[in-house]
């Protein structure tokens with residue numbers, strides 16, 4: 204399978220279900236580009252768990268005939284690294300580009316991304332021609348730039364808007380949030396709005412929060428952890444984007460985030476949303492509420508965050524990392540160089556902590572370390588909370604040195 208976008212991932216899953224031995228080749232260092240790397244890492248783990256051979260950051264260089272000793276009914280796929288993948292079937296899922304020959308010949312305006320340019324009424328430069336769907340460039344509703352976002356929802360809404368305008372009703376298309384969802388084996392991954400990569404490119408200030416709440420109340424059977432990332436404006440708290448990965452309840456959380464984006468809500472609004480709760484479905488503090496509350500804690504200055512990228516290259520200037528998990532969790536793996544003091548012992552062991560160094564506190568998900576960071580700050584220590592905790596750090600750094608988001 205060549206291409207690790209939505210279609211390539213869905214295809215890889217089905218090929219595995221069909222009993223085939225599958226390799227997935229992707230030119231980028233991660234699959235599903237709309238996710239940030241540490242969120243895509245959950246998909247990498249799921250693929251490897253299902254014996255999909257993952258070749259990341261290794262574009263296809265050519266298709267060749269098998270040499271002696273190679274068996275390939277279709278072709279040998281040669282990668283840039285030199286790796287040769289003999290294949291009985293090669294599926295290309297490397298994305299779509301608008302076919303604009305007709306539009307160009309008609310003198311219509313094209314944008315820098317190669318799609319047709321239309322106004323908010325979906326009208327091209329020629330007042331008698333409207334254009335919608337995968338062929339048109341759209342304004343990203345958070346970032347404001349022109350993009351190609353080939354998704355079915357925007358295409359359908361644009362069709363209705365164009366029809367309105369053809370018949371004289373001036374309805375407008377207000378842009379696209381890139382809301383998307385994917386199933387990969389037993390995982391679901393979804394995103395809406397801007398990601399860290401695009402916000403950095405646009406030089407937009409943002410804060411990031413990771414959390415791992417249960418899909419529903421823990422005392423009701425069958426809950427599983429969600430990995431949630433939200434991005435928000437550090438001054439106003441306006442929500443800028445959200446990414447959710449998990450085995451249950453991903454679809455409803457991303458749709459709440461997508462609705463919040465459309466309504467221009469801030470993290471304080473997320474904390475206040477009154478979402479349906481009974482134990483099989485959610486928690487009294489829904490994961491969306493929790494995301495808002497944890498972000499409020501940051502905006503109010505109650506806690507300062509540390510991020511997994513800061514803990515990837517320990518050196519002499521690296522911060523002091525304090526692990527407050529219980530011994531069983533610690534035994535299953537830890538951040539190299541971290542010092543272990545379980546949260547219940549912390550108050551009585553403060554003398555073991557440095558007062559002249561910054562302390563980054565970590566637990567499994569970022570909740571107990573929040574309590575610890577608050578306690579330490581109130582006692583005069585310089586402490587920050589590792590957002591997403593060991594779970595985010597471990598996933599993000601699995602499979603070799605992680606790359607900084609670009």
Ligand SMILES: Cc1cc2nc3c(=O)[nH]c(=O)nc-3n(C[C@H](O)[C@H](O)[C@H](O)COP(=O)(O)OP(=O)(O)OC[C@H]3O[C@@H](n4cnc5c(N)ncnc54)[C@H](O)[C@@H]3O)c2cc1C
Nearest residue numbers: 209210335336337338352353354355356357358359383384
């Ligand atoms: C495998 C796959 C899975 C997808 N899954 C999802 C998903 O889960 N969620 C999601 O949001 N999006 C998904 N998409 C994207 C979604 O299908 C597109 O964004 C959407 O169909 C775009 O609508 P459209 O009308 O622009 O183009 P299309 O739906 O492609 O329709 C264009 C039509 O125009 C016809 N046509 C082309 N040229 C001419 C011509 N010269 N004359 C006459 N007719 C012509 C084509 O035959 C086609 O029927 C998926 C795409 C693929 C390929």
